[in-house]
Amino acid sequence: MHQSLQDERKLLKLKAEALRLKILSNQMRRQQSQSGSEMLGLLSQLPKAGLVWRLANLPRKTRNKALLGAGLLALLYLRL
Secondary structure: OOOHHHHHHHHHHHEEEEEEEHHHHHHHHHHHHHHHHHHHHHHOOOHHHHHHHHHEEEEEHHHHHHHHHHHHHHHHEEEH
């Protein structure tokens, strides 16, 4: 009987350690996801960040046309 109590105690210790590690891993995952969302939050607070991001993701041909158009509009605006 004494041996079974020791075995049960070891088993409970192992279960407690497993639970502690599981909680720790969940906390670390949560911190990583929050830090990632903080970075996205900062980027979304930048003015016109969404427009710049969309422009960067356009195909090269379309992006060049958009940049050329923006440059021409800037020249027209500066001349007036």
